[in-house]
Amino acid sequence: MRVVIAGAGAVGASVARELERHGHEVAVVEVRPDAAAKTDVGGAAMVLGDACDLGVLREAGTLCADVLVAATGDDRANLVASLLARSEFGVRRTVARVNNPRNDWLFDESWGVDVAVSTPSIMTALVEEAVESGDLVRLLRLEAGGAALTEFRVPAGHWLRGRRVGTVSWPLEAPLLALVRDGAPRPSAPDEVLEEADELFFLAAAEAEAALRRLLVGPEADQPRRAAVDGAEAGAPGAEPRGEDTDQASHSPSA
Structure with missing residues (x-):
């Protein structure tokens, strides 16, 4: 199985290492050069760039991917990456991390999300x-x-x-x-x-x-x-998600 992971923070890197150990082909997309250079993703391929960019996703092999995991610390980036993976590359399954529980209502099929994972929830x-x-x-x-x-x-x-x-x-x-x-x-x-x-x-x-x-x-x-x-x-539609220092910061438009 080929998996593309957006975000090389603690969550994305851990998922990448685990999937790679299980024999899957994994590529990780990270926008920050320092994180991309230092993060241990095991044998997974590292692609430097914004996961909300079509060219970067194409370079990561999203066209041939079975699954995209949007694991950045920015809910907007996770939504946009999921939507692009589904609508532009036809990825069969998308898994997206929800950082702010108030934004959980956005993570549905209208944004190309199959499974939303919220740690607080x-x-x-x-x-x-x-x-x-x-x-x-x-x-x-x-x-x-x-x-x-x-x-x-x-x-x-x-x-x-x-x-x-x-x-x-x-x-x-x-x-x-x-x-x-x-x-x-x-x-x-x-x-x-x-x-x-x-x-x-x-x-x-x-x-x-x-x-x-x-x-x-x-x-x-x-x-x-x-x-x-x-x-x-109960969340407000305009709730502003907060990124995390350990994960990819997005340059994508607001969701």
């Missing part, structure tokens, strides 16, 4: 998953926001306790994938009886998540509570 979800019981927690957004992996831990006294999986009217577009009991995965078979503290994992379409929340949490939970995972919905 992931960390928030993991914290909530570890401590929350009785609420629906979105763990990971998949395929440009079309679906999300969500988790629900059955609390004491919940109506699910003692019910068989097959007797529950789960939303059609939010199937129960699996459950975890005492740290061990179990199949979500129709005859499986649910118990307190069971962790239920769903793959929910965006339009079915509210119905799933109403089913599990109650009608008063029609609106998801504000959290970093859902923070994109």
Whole structure:
């Protein structure tokens, strides 16, 4: 597999080294000469230039790439690089880093992004998953926001306790994938009886998540509570992303 990575900061360089060790052909694009000269990207090729420039992306082999990873510290650069990779080079899959959670709403298919990765959102979800019981927690957004992996831990006294999986009217577009009991995965078979503290994992379409929340949490939970995972919905469209010293600074136009 051929992968082009925009940004040779800590994130981009780590991804490049890991992919290269797994036998993939990797090229890294970095706009800063000092970073390009000093950063360890393993056996990956280093291309000096702006990842928002068509000529630079072409030099990096984006025309033949299977995946583009936009991993700079500038959300605008990541959006533009993803859009160019999809629209100008026909890259099949794009993965983009979200630096500012308030900009998460921009990272969708309209900007050519297949998978948006937000470290604050992931960390928030993991914290909530570890401590929350009785609420629906979105763990990971998949395929440009079309679906999300969500988790629900059955609390004491919940109506699910003692019910068989097959007797529950789960939303059609939010199937129960699996459950975890005492740290061990179990199949979500129709005859499986649910118990307190069971962790239920769903793959929910965006339009079915509210119905799933109403089913599990109650009608008063029609609106998801504000959290970093859902923070994109509350973010201001004009939010200005901040770059990081460790990643590529973009000369691209504002998104």
